Amino acid sequence: MQAKIAKHAGFCAGVRRAVKIAEGTVNEWERWYSLGPLVHNHAVINYFTEKGISSIERLDEITAEDCGVIIRAHGTTPDIVHQAEVQGLKIKDATCHLVKRVHEIVASLRGEAYEIVVFGDANHPEVQGIVGWSDNTAIVVASPAEACEIKPVNKLGIISQTTKDEKDFFEVVNALLHKSKEIRVFNTICSATKLRQQAARELCREVDLMLVVGDQMSSNTATLKRECATTGVPSYQIQDASELESEWFKGISTVGITAGASTPDWIIKEVLDRMTEYEENQDTNQENEDTNQENQGNEELFAKMEAEMAEYKTPSRGDVIKGTVIQVLDDEVMVDVGGKSEGIIPLREMSLQDVDSAKELVNVGDEIEVLVLKWDDDGTILLSKKKVDSKKVLDELEKDYNNDNVLEGTVTGSVKGGLLVDVGITAFLPASHVDDGYVKNLDDFVGQTLKFKIIEFNRNKRRGSQIVVSRRELVVEEKERLKKEFWETIEEGQTRTGKVKRIVDYGAFIDLGGFEGLLHVSEIDHKRVEHPADVLTEGQELDVFILGLDREKSRVSLSRKKLLKSPWEIALEKYHEGDIIDGTVVRIAPFGAFVEIDPGVDGLVHISQLANHRVEKPEDVVSVKDEIKVKVISIDPEGKRIGLSLKEALNDAEQEEVEEYLESQDDNTDY
Numbered sequence: 001m002q003a004k005i006a007k008h009a010g011f012c013a014g015v016r017r018a019v020k021i022a023e024g025t026v027n028e029w030e031r032w033y034s035l036g037p038l039v040h041n042h043a044v045i046n047y048f049t050e051k052g053i054s055s056i057e058r059l060d061e062i063t064a065e066d067c068g069v070i071i072r073a074h075g076t077t078p079d080i081v082h083q084a085e086v087q088g089l090k091i092k093d094a095t096c097h098l099v100k101r102v103h104e105i106v107a108s109l110r111g112e113a114y115e116i117v118v119f120g121d122a123n124h125p126e127v128q129g130i131v132g133w134s135d136n137t138a139i140v141v142a143s144p145a146e147a148c149e150i151k152p153v154n155k156l157g158i159i160s161q162t163t164k165d166e167k168d169f170f171e172v173v174n175a176l177l178h179k180s181k182e183i184r185v186f187n188t189i190c191s192a193t194k195l196r197q198q199a200a201r202e203l204c205r206e207v208d209l210m211l212v213v214g215d216q217m218s219s220n221t222a223t224l225k226r227e228c229a230t231t232g233v234p235s236y237q238i239q240d241a242s243e244l245e246s247e248w249f250k251g252i253s254t255v256g257i258t259a260g261a262s263t264p265d266w267i268i269k270e271v272l273d274r275m276t277e278y279e280e281n282q283d284t285n286q287e288n289e290d291t292n293q294e295n296q297g298n299e300e301l302f303a304k305m306e307a308e309m310a311e312y313k314t315p316s317r318g319d320v321i322k323g324t325v326i327q328v329l330d331d332e333v334m335v336d337v338g339g340k341s342e343g344i345i346p347l348r349e350m351s352l353q354d355v356d357s358a359k360e361l362v363n364v365g366d367e368i369e370v371l372v373l374k375w376d377d378d379g380t381i382l383l384s385k386k387k388v389d390s391k392k393v394l395d396e397l398e399k400d401y402n403n404d405n406v407l408e409g410t411v412t413g414s415v416k417g418g419l420l421v422d423v424g425i426t427a428f429l430p431a432s433h434v435d436d437g438y439v440k441n442l443d444d445f446v447g448q449t450l451k452f453k454i455i456e457f458n459r460n461k462r463r464g465s466q467i468v469v470s471r472r473e474l475v476v477e478e479k480e481r482l483k484k485e486f487w488e489t490i491e492e493g494q495t496r497t498g499k500v501k502r503i504v505d506y507g508a509f510i511d512l513g514g515f516e517g518l519l520h521v522s523e524i525d526h527k528r529v530e531h532p533a534d535v536l537t538e539g540q541e542l543d544v545f546i547l548g549l550d551r552e553k554s555r556v557s558l559s560r561k562k563l564l565k566s567p568w569e570i571a572l573e574k575y576h577e578g579d580i581i582d583g584t585v586v587r588i589a590p591f592g593a594f595v596e597i598d599p600g601v602d603g604l605v606h607i608s609q610l611a612n613h614r615v616e617k618p619e620d621v622v623s624v625k626d627e628i629k630v631k632v633i634s635i636d637p638e639g640k641r642i643g644l645s646l647k648e649a650l651n652d653a654e655q656e657e658v659e660e661y662l663e664s665q666d667d668n669t670d671y
């Protein structure tokens with residue numbers, strides 16, 4: 001007969017912690033009591049009674065002085081804690097931290113005026129404790145039918161006893177969905193219970209018979225038994241080895257064993273030992289090879305279990321160990337780290353990055369490496385994933401440092417004297433290493449992903465950054481590369497896109513991506529530009545014409561003007577013969593007046609075109625700065641000449657007036 005033990009069976013983290021806390025009181029000089037049975041297991045209770053820790057139902061049973069009370073893993077109400085304080089009792093709180101979390105949720109829902117429904121057994125001490133945290137207002141329902149009886153409310157919060165079945169909980173939630181417009185549901189079912197149920201169901205597929213080891217008063221053991229029975233495999237619940245019956249094993253070749261969360265390992269082992277005894281008795285006269293092999297398998301199983309129970313090396317502070325994620329909450333993760341030990345990773349120890357919830361990082365079942373930070377007095381192992389990740393990242397970065405590798409990082413913020421860069425962990429980039437020159441505004445780099453080299457690496461540094469990075473050398477190298485590429489490809493007459501780097505009185509330096517060229521003020525526009533800053537701004541992108549190259553002196557002269565239409569070209573497109581346009585007299589000559597019709601574009605009103613009468617001197621008709629209307633009478637694109645007439649413009653205007661007058665006369669004769 002072969003025996004198989006479920007992957008998850010026996011003491012859960014909460015019970016193990018409570019037992020550890022109780023064991024810690026054994027040698028203390030005060031007399032300690034547990035408020036209610038420490039765990040739902042007679043054998044464990046008897047063990048502690050023998051050690052002097054007796055179980056009481058009410059605090060007023062304690063009359064002696066110098067006593068203390070242990071609050072068991074199920075937790076209790078705030079009133080009872082208060083009463084213990086008033087009585088002057090010492091308190092050791094072994095409430096499972098998952099149950100404590102339920103207390104917090106309930107207190108918070110109560111504070112926000114939610115009506116609270118607890119799915120669970122009203123007589124269970126955990127549920128009674130939970131209800132206490134709702135100022136005794138929470139309603140306990142044991143089934144969907146009971147949930148249906150609840151009256152509709154404004155705001156409803158639903159939670160579960162930690163050891164309940166998830167499917168049943170969701171059925172209760174379903175029954176409550178129409179009871180309120182605002183419902184908050186917290187799945188507070190503990191994964192220890194879920195994992196034990198899941199492992200038991202899986203094991204049922206491989207065995208002919210299941211033994212569920214656990215106390216009759218243990219609710220989660222009862223659930224386990226039910227789960228096993230529903231698979232169709234014959235299942236028996238026993239409290240200890242004495243309840244085994246040899247009859248059960250007749251014709252059975254494989255037996256599965258699981259145990260509730262309050263069953264200690266030594267009871268499971270006793271069950272295994274007793275089964276072997278049965279087998280030995282049955283096999284006295286049978287020496288067939290198969291049986292020998294099965295016995296050998298069982299011996300291996302015992303040995304493995306004993307190793308787990310007795311020889312398992314308790315991880316020490318600083319050890320890096322592997323574990324399986326068994327519960328993920330927003331602010332902490334519970335990890336099974338082998339040897340039936342479970343540890344907690346607080347959110348702050350989960351990741352090198354800032355995240356809002358641990359659910360963004362891991363899932364139940366994930367295998368992760370963790371570092372043991374410390375054992376709390378209460379037996380909880382405090383773990384860090386961040387420190388393991390950090391070590392791995394540092395190992396990689398050390399290689400990069402030793403090999404002078406280039407690495408990528410994102411600038412995450414600025415601090416005094418430099419920038420912070422995420423290169424897996426946060427490194428420091430001194431201001432003098434940000435670029436190859438002075439950087440006016442470091443904040444411009446925040447959010448950018450850039451390339452760096454590590455210039456300082458010290459993993460033992462306690463203050464300041466362990467890693468200092470620089471991009472100065474890389475910037476210089478990149479500029480050299482671009483410069484070389486620039487001179488290899490640049491030709492006079494090309495049009496290139498550049499960026500205004502610096503503006504000076506005589507022009508602007510344009511970064512052409514590897515090299516800077518000068519755009520002289522006279523080459524900025526066809527119009528006269530007083531100062532380059534009137535037209536250009538630093539950082540502006542623009543197209544420039546390569547006007548001249550001096551490879552020896554590494555100089556490039558640029559023109560913007562060449563790529564722009566000249567005022568003449570614009571005027572020639574814009575004006576046509578016969579157009580009446582506005583202009584300003586800018587100069588007078590003996591043969592006529594020059595009129596500016598567009599900035600930089602003058603036309604000539606010949607003296608003969610100034611008036612209908614003979615004009616002796618142009619000054620007799622117009623003066624400089626006069627704003628006048630002129631008619632375009634000729635355009636010479638080749639000679640860039642525009643002939644204008646003031647006389648014709650006036651004649652046309654008069655003619656228009658006459659026509660308008662005559663038209664108005666026609667309209668008046670209509671009546």
Ligand code: SF4
Nearest residue numbers: 012014096098162190
């Ligand atoms: S079953 Fe879960 S909630 Fe209950 S004591 Fe164990 S770990 Fe805590």
